[in-house]
Amino acid sequence: MKRPTITDIAREAGVSKGAVSYALNGRPGVSEATRQRITEIARELGWAPSSTARALSGGRAGAIGLVLDRPPDVLGAEPFLTALLEGLGPASLLLQVVPDLDAELAVHRRWRGERKVDGVLLAGPGCAAELPGIGLPAVVLGGPLDHPGVPSVWVDDGVAAAEMLEYLAALGHRRVVRIAGQAAFAHPRARAEAFTAAAGRLGLSAGTVHTGRTAEAGPGVTQRVLTGPRPPTALVCDTDVLAVAALAAARELGLAVPGDVSVVSWEDSPLCRLVRPALSAVRRPLAELGSLAAAMVRDLVAGEEVTDVCASRPRLVTRGSTGPARS
């Protein structure tokens, strides 16, 4: 029950290993007739290329890596991860979870040393600067950054911010506060700038409060915002979980959503549809992000020039959590 190798096929077909290799890889150097015969024999022998042998010989590992930097208790990229992976398709993705950035760098170095991966995806800008030094082709999810050797693929937070805020402005909202958290696959600074820029253009009074990395602070921060002087009539939350927390916090204060305050999530998810009122949310093309990223890593590994890429525009999905501003 040993698995067949190209040598077996070669013997069976009465040709050499080399010919089989060429035939099976659709490469010139073998006549069409022989190619047919070889392909047929390979099929009936149930042959499949050994990825390890191919990797050894070719010098490539045939896999890309992704390290998730997960400090204990942080809500993070999880629900988005599967969307991303879906976009990656059949590319082999080596995944590892580590507690912090140093550990992440260590993993990248190890992968590089052991030649386990050909390139990596970076879930955040955290250690983008070090990757060229390590010598591993890398693509950053969420950007754009301006590290020369490390292209990024991102979703435009500018158009998302514009769409959200225009929508809120049209509903009569004038004071909006953003609850900033740890958003997946987004560059924190870029998002902050996009938000304030869009608000400025529309003449809105817009503030931002931060929950820090743990999101635990979500409800507390939200309540403080809503009970402060001149509270906002609309809240923009960086993540779906933060938005759910905001909903809960508002209700605890006896405020109606969207009657007294509107809430929109800068991240759509099934969770947004399941709470009541259902959350209006920005839907980002994460699967597309994944497939673009995979293609970029491939190109990078192939030695091609790769530039920053922006995925298609995010869309605002309106549901029950947003309504006219309380006058």
Added chain:
Amino acid sequence: MKRPTITDIAREAGVSKGAVSYALNGRPGVSEATRQRITEIARELGWAPSSTARALSGGRAGAIGLVLDRPPDVLGAEPFLTALLEGLGPASLLLQVVPDLDAELAVHRRWRGERKVDGVLLAGPGCAAELPGIGLPAVVLGGPLDHPGVPSVWVDDGVAAAEMLEYLAALGHRRVVRIAGQAAFAHPRARAEAFTAAAGRLGLSAGTVHTGRTAEAGPGVTQRVLTGPRPPTALVCDTDVLAVAALAAARELGLAVPGDVSVVSWEDSPLCRLVRPALSAVRRPLAELGSLAAAMVRDLVAGEEVTDVCASRPRLVTRGSTGPARS
């Protein structure tokens, strides 16, 4: 800037490749003095073993696989995935997301054919029966199953059900309904049986309603349960998201939680802590599940006999969503 190989080390140390291999792998057959010298040279040359070469030679791939079966729009294993991965530690995990079971089987077959992985983790009982036929060592997360060749590692739903229901019974609850959904790393039937058995033991009236695979039905199902004849005073939800949906559904009906109805989630997560009232929940040792599973796959690949394993007991964490039954 070429990376050093054992041949380089051998030349440098004036010994043969074979000796270097033995020395670096801590294997007998080389004197302690030589081993020291070789280790030292390897260190200063910055040598790291090539995983691909090792895999080719050793016949093992040095990685285990996990296929996530994700029908569009299903809430699933995501938040738990990272906990699981954390438990896996530095073991290389090849991950792929597919739409359905057939695709999952296809991936397993491909991995097996290409020798990409040595063994796989199964996120559910779905295709456990086929794996021995494919010839890939596999461990099922969530069980126990009784497929001979496929051991499982699971968290005991029996003690979880007992703890939850005893707690609810002590609060005076007599009618409990379970909202059954797609729980991660749990065997649906085992969980159902554990629930009804524990309820029977305590003399509770316990029912179960199903949301199907999409969880979208969560709010609707919950409302139907709560507005039916003789509504339950407590709800047990299979997942955290379902529990949040239940909270929202209850509130929409004007029912107070926990005043009118208590809610407990059969899955803890940060989300449970962020909603209001915070959700009482069962916390399962998922990281432990991961490390156990990784060890089991390793043993299985090594050809050892592996039996079903049960992780340490889950714990009920009580928060604000549970209280005395309405009399």
Added chain:
DNA sequence: CCGCAGGTTGGGAGCGCTCCCGGGAGGGAG
């Protein structure tokens, strides 16, 4: 002083694949 056991070491054959090189066959031109 010789022989032998036990421990060390060198040499080399794979693992399955890729890719280069050169020989041979076949066909068109001279």
Added chain:
DNA sequence: CTCCCTCCCGGGAGCGCTCCCAACCTGCGG
């Protein structure tokens, strides 16, 4: 008919490592 050029294909050398086997060396007892 011969020469040369073009295709095909066989042979074989790696890729970096593991592991077997034989040769070696040491130290011991006879």
